[in-house]
Amino acid sequence: MEVWQAIVLAIVEGLTEFLPVSSTGHMIIFSSLMGINELPITKIFEVNIQFGAILSVVVLYWRRFLQGFTFYKKLLLAFIPAAVIGFALSDVIDAMLESVVVVAMMLVVGGVVLLYVDKWFRNATEDHISYRTAFLIGLAQCVAMIPGVSRSAASIIGGMSLGINRKAAAEFSFFLAVPTMLAAASYKLVTDLLKLEVSDLLKFDLVKIQNSFEVIHPNDLKLLLIGNFVAFIVAMLAIRFFISVLTKYGFKLFGYYRIALGVALLALLAMGIDLKV
Incomplete structure (x- = not known):
């Protein structure tokens, strides 16, 4: 992976993670079109840069994260369904x-x-x-476990309902993203990419932990x-943009965009382009 490819993917992550447009769909398109979708570093990169996006929420809303235990108890309650399911x-x-x-x-x-x-x-x-x-x-957020649904869309619509x-x-939805994405990204990074067992971490097996990181050049x-730096900056801008557009115009713009993106993915598949998550 070249530096410019890393920057492109980080911009895509930052732009799409908190918008109701599915970051997964965008990552599929951009990594495939750049020809890096099968590189081992790509999977690690796509998971890792989510931490930069998570940090953007904490920085933008840092006062809310200092409100007290009530705020965190609500986040914990909202996080439990996703953790269990x-x-x-x-x-x-x-x-x-x-x-x-x-x-x-x-x-x-x-x-x-x-x-x-x-x-509605x-x-x-x-x-x-x-x-x-x-x-x-x-609970509504859990619908986003179906790839392409969008965690942001599911949780926001759940709240509006x-x-x-x-x-x-x-x-x-932004606040809930912090524990949800942090847990999901950490788990995937450890078990799927670094090939560690949870028991290795609990036992603090330094040898296995150190050896696992050899997959990262x-x-x-x-x-x-x-x-992570690019995703952090872009995500902060995207969140501000999303709140502004959502308050003034609602969801229609994002709805049309999602439909266009879905059709584009189907068209690429129909043309025989190899797309992989």
Whole structure:
């Protein structure tokens, strides 16, 4: 992977992670078109740069993260469904991730939903998120375990269906992304990419842990640092853009975009272009 390719993927991650457009679909397209989708470093890179995106939420909303235990108890309640279901169905989720057709179809279906969601929930005006609401938003987030659905879209729509207004639902979705993405990215990095068992970490097996990092070439560490920095900066800009557009115009713009992206993926597959997650 070249530096410019790393920057492109980091920009894509930063732009799409918190928007309701599915970062998975974008990563598939860009890594495949650049011819790096099968490189070992690509998988490691795509997982690792999520930490930069996560940090952008903490920096932008740092005051909210200092509110006290109530804030964290709500995040914990919302996080529990994804933690339980994600762990229990990890093999099923991985199997679905192998199908680019599933990603493309879900992009189109999700796009159609976004075209009408503002109309369906036009009476959603509440900005207070209770413990019950937080837990139910966490359940809604689990729909995004189907590749192409978008974690952001699932959690925001889940909040709006419970009467939460668009801005409050979007911001809670950002907050919920921190523990959810942190856990998912860390687990995938450790078990799938570094080939470690959870027991190795619990036993603090330094030999196995050290040997596992040999899959990352020293020259690739520079790419990971650059990628995280770019993803961090771009994600902060994307979050501000999303809140502004969402408040003024709603979801329709993102709905049309998702449909176009899903159709583009299906077209690339029909042309015989090898796309892999």
